[in-house]
Amino acid sequence: MIEIGEQSGRLSENLEVINIQQQKENAIRSKVKSATLYPVFVLVFTFIVAVFLSWFVLPKLSNVFSSLNVELPWITRAIISTGNFVSANGLNFIPIVIVLLLVLLYFIFIFRKTKFIGEAFLFTVPVVKDFIRQVQLTRFGFILGSLLESGLPVNDALDSLISSTSNKKYKEFYIYLRKSIDDGNSFQKSFKEYPKMRKLIPMPIQQIIVAGEQSGGLSATLTKVAENYESKMDNTTKNLAVMLEPILLILVGLGVAIIAIGVILPIYSLLDNVNNPNNSAPASSAPARIEEQVAIPDEVVIDQKLFLEIISDSSDSVDVYDEPDGIVVGQLAMGGNFELLEQEDDWTKISLPDEEIIWIPSQYVKIK
Numbered sequence: 001m002i003e004i005g006e007q008s009g010r011l012s013e014n015l016e017v018i019n020i021q022q023q024k025e026n027a028i029r030s031k032v033k034s035a036t037l038y039p040v041f042v043l044v045f046t047f048i049v050a051v052f053l054s055w056f057v058l059p060k061l062s063n064v065f066s067s068l069n070v071e072l073p074w075i076t077r078a079i080i081s082t083g084n085f086v087s088a089n090g091l092n093f094i095p096i097v098i099v100l101l102l103v104l105l106y107f108i109f110i111f112r113k114t115k116f117i118g119e120a121f122l123f124t125v126p127v128v129k130d131f132i133r134q135v136q137l138t139r140f141g142f143i144l145g146s147l148l149e150s151g152l153p154v155n156d157a158l159d160s161l162i163s164s165t166s167n168k169k170y171k172e173f174y175i176y177l178r179k180s181i182d183d184g185n186s187f188q189k190s191f192k193e194y195p196k197m198r199k200l201i202p203m204p205i206q207q208i209i210v211a212g213e214q215s216g217g218l219s220a221t222l223t224k225v226a227e228n229y230e231s232k233m234d235n236t237t238k239n240l241a242v243m244l245e246p247i248l249l250i251l252v253g254l255g256v257a258i259i260a261i262g263v264i265l266p267i268y269s270l271l272d273n274v275n276n277p278n279n280s281a282p283a284s285s286a287p288a289r290i291e292e293q294v295a296i297p298d299e300v301v302i303d304q305k306l307f308l309e310i311i312s313d314s315s316d317s318v319d320v321y322d323e324p325d326g327i328v329v330g331q332l333a334m335g336g337n338f339e340l341l342e343q344e345d346d347w348t349k350i351s352l353p354d355e356e357i358i359w360i361p362s363q364y365v366k367i368k
Contacts, residue, residue, distance in 0.1 A: 002014060025164075059084060073265045136165070138233055144157050176190070310360070321359045
């Protein structure tokens with residue numbers, strides 16, 4: 001542009017065009033950065049919350065669920081396993097994950113030879129693809145229109161457009177367009193023969209550009225297109241957070257729902273067991289009633305006392321009584337070790353960890 005301006009006596013005008021074009025380019029970059037702040041902040045904050053839950057909260061839930069006499073659903077087991085793994089290996093695991101994420105993002109969105117992968121992905125996101133198209137069409141109109149207006153040949157203008165474009169889809173289109181123009185084709189024919197042209201430039205904009213070419217006002221038409229899409233880009237930048245909010249809420253909501261379901265399902269299973277106990281003790285003349293579920297300790301320290309183990313082949317728990325042939329006051333699950341106090345006929349008197357005294361049929365007792 002400087003060379004042509006010097007030869008044509010329009011150096012000052014061309015320098016002014018260059019200045020305006022640089023300002024437009026910087027404005028576009030600034031708008032793109034500001035548009036990405038909100039989604040990036042939400043995703044980073046979500047990741048931090050997920051790490052906090054996995055490291056500090058889920059291990060405590062693991063201790064609670066392990067004391068329940070219920071079979072945990074697979075989603076709860078998966079959540080607990082994740083929490084235990086992060087809690088045990090967090091100091092090494094979290095930094096590795098962060099580094100891997102940064103490397104992955106670098107190669108997908110920044111590295112020159114592979115960033116087309118990230119561009120292709122973003123071009124499929126409903127709101128983001130419209131914003132990308134607005135940015136590219138604004139750049140297309142301003143650069144090509146300004147260069148043509150300053151007297152630069154269309155092929156040289158397209159070369160400048162190619163060198164200033166980083167998006168792979170649009171760069172490939174501009175390379176094709178330059179070759180097609182070199183072969184003597186018009187913009188109309190070039191647009192018509194390029195596959196999936198409407199995804200890059202909407203049909204109404206194609207018709208406007210063709211009309212500008214046929215009327216001899218292509219540079220002015222391209223400038224108008226750029227101004228129109230710059231206005232749209234400004235509105236999109238302001239509203240992008242609102243437009244992306246449903247997508248981000250869905251992503252965050254899915255994570256919350258998974259954790260909530262994993263926590264609630266075992267509680268419902270426990271309540272179901274309490275409300276519908278499986279009674280397998282021998283028949284008694286006293287009416288059966290369940291007042292409480294007795295938790296079984298994992299370990300009992302033996303200190304020169306006789307201990308016993310609760311056993312049963314037909315049930316996961318047995319009823320316990322306040323006295324021989326008395327009334328049912330609770331249930332004990334299979335397995336745990338308890339202190340044996342005395343045996344009377346077919347009944348065994350035992351002591352629970354909270355020093356409560358109960359009786360149980362001797363057929364469910366195994367002396368250790």
